[in-house]
Amino acid sequence: MYDCEPVDDVAFRVRIISATATTLTLSYQATPQALPSEPIGCTCPGGPFEPPAPTPVPPPKPSLIVTSNGQTVAQVTPPPPPSPSSPVPPATAWGSCNPNQALFIDNTPAMPPLQVTIVMSDGSRPTGTATFSVWGSFPQTNLNTSYPPNGTFLIPWAYWNGLPAASQPTPQSASDTWTAGWSTPVGGGNASIQWDYNGAPQQPFNFCILANNPDESAVTAVLAPSNPAYWYQYWFANYISIHETNQSQFCDTGDPSRTNGADYCRNGGTSGESGPYPGRPIWGFPFGYGAMQVDPPPTSYTLWNWYQNLLDGIAQLQAKAGQPSDVAAQGAQNSTAYAFWNGQVQQWNDENLALQAQTPPQPTFPTPESVDPGPNRANNCHFIGSLDAATGISTPNTGLPYTYWYGDAILMRMNAGTIDACGHNANYISWINSKPGTPGRWAFDKTTTINSDIVYEFCTCTSFSACVRLPKPTCQ
């Protein structure tokens, strides 16, 4: 407080013009009368004037505004980063991601648009340069002994953005909006925008990406037996997709009832996670993923790109089927469904020909369809031995409606698992050669560890509502 001699007995409005250690210069305005404003001065009798130290003005801070389709993207809590002691995150290492916060891969499928703008804390315009990149990961992990090292199979803790890990993002003007160029195939999960401002690394912006399902009709169109023509032999592929996931790649966000049949979508199932998880790929623990429950998925795209999942599912069927003409051909005699089936028919036919050659001819062994014990029979799947007597070879083309060779039944069950309810590893049908004291016979093994008759169940799935779910099997 400074005291000055009053100039007059009036009220003043005062403005400090300058201040030194000893002098304060003011301007004033008297009220209510308008007097000419002029500087006045006074001397501070209390000693030298000590002005307060000026408050430094902090430089403006950059931060990001991230938008997608004009909507602001919410930042989420990131997952724990991998570390040398734990390079593979646990299966539950998702960040705080829920559908209300996430971006979505659409049902094209295409990645969501992503625009990133730097804003300064003081409202000023960013200056200089900035770099941006997006990194992503999906934390589910499974054990699969065929994958090194130590049997750990990562699905995948991998980068799915368009930039190779070793490359440097290109600097751009910091005042320009950056648009994420999804030059990569589709990927979802935890995502992080890594950026720097004028060379200084900034806090990453964490968000997450989920995905929307295709329409069921889109899946049907892809899996149609005539598309492409060489898929004809996988007439049941769409049945598998309907049975396994109701033609869904992800736990559905819009209509949860579409995928509530999947344990994972409902409550996490046996995955070790605890659902529901709308927008995540349907996971059939331990290895099945997506609409076709591809097991194991060859790449992360099998998880996030529903179209790729269908292609991979078909490719997996092709690998398990072999060629219809295979007989003990390339590779393991019994590793492919069609080679196995053709071999069984040959053995059965050989025994019969030998019986017929006896004097007198002996009764022959019956066709497999005549001794198929059922008891479940679907109207649109009839399986037969389909032996062409002229060639002595079984053929997939039976010429009868809804009638297929047993090679397909073997393949369908092989795709689901060949361990039966009693723990026996066997194919759907086998010719058990005659042995001393026991005549040859067709043996059927229809159960899996979780299905009483998976081939029948597939066959009923002309639509999801038509799918029959039999009681779980017991070893009998």
Add this chain to the structure above:
Amino acid sequence: MGFRSVVVMAVLGLCSVAARAQLYLITGSPSPKSPGGYVSTMFPVERDGSVGKVQNLVTGSIGTDWISASQDLRLAVLAPRALDQELVVVDFDKAAVVKRCRKPNMGMALIEQWLLDLPGGTPAYVDYLALGNRGELRAMSLDPAVSCDQSFGIISPSDVKYLVASGSAGVAGVGGYDYLRAGIEKDGTLSRFFPHGVGKAYFDYQVPAEFLRDLMHPSPFIIANNKRVTMLSLIDYDRPESFRLLAFRKSDKTWHRLPAMGEGTDDERAFGEYIAVAGAIRRQTGVGLESQGKSEWRTADSPTGPSMAALFHDSRFIFPGRLYLYDVAAERLYTIDTHQGDSEILLVEDGVVYYRASDRLYSATITDKGLTPGRLLATSDVIRDAHWAFIKH
């Protein structure tokens, strides 16, 4: 000192002198009908009851399609399930793999396979292959001196009469078999017809009419054929009770019907003049019964072998844990009670019977008074999957 004495003394801990004879076991479970395969190994059983170094013969990821061991030929053959893998020949006198060859892909289905002892002392493995209206018998020389590319050739069906077979290994089908499905001519001559224009094989054995008279449709199998015995099964499948086992004693060229054992049998096998069978009760007549020793069975598939619980469950027989040994020369029957369905006789040599019950290996000596009580030689989990044995001299 005979080998029998050496073994007995070794087990008793009395032998301090290194003996040359060494017992080996071979493991494996051929799985021609299964999507999966199992590892095959070979290992010695040491004199202190331990198991020696285990040598892989066929890896588990591939597995075997067929395994046969012949004491006459002194070898074992392991055929892999994959054509791009090698067939393995084990020499008993070297206790080592002496030959590995890949079978050429003929683009035909494998129907059956056997061992032959072709004239000139050439042991051979033979595949009977067929596809549609084509067929052929393709042999592979097992002579280690013959290179792989010179080892394969087509043989005549008449060569099949040189069959060398031992029968079934293991129980409930776990070890596979090397027997031959045969036919029988009007005069009783054993034969084998190969369709697809391949032809017919005639064996030098004629079954007496007395063994055939009551069989409208006799279905014979040559279960075993060695230098001393040919074992034959006969049945009219319309009458399961008509099943019978015959032995042709080569020393005097006489046929013998194996004596009734008081119960059914399965998994017949021959070791020289000895015929080993497992007591087996058909399920239809054994309702309510269960194979013995369930608590010791493996309950799930493993890399070394299938679930025995599943095999017993699927078997048409119940195994009470009794093994029979018939001496064709002396016409004498011996019984071994193991009380374990998963048991089998692995070898009979120099008057000693080696048998397995679950994961335990025993020996018993054949004496004038019968078999001595079983003596435990070794216990090990790898013994569980051993279905063949030999002694390296």
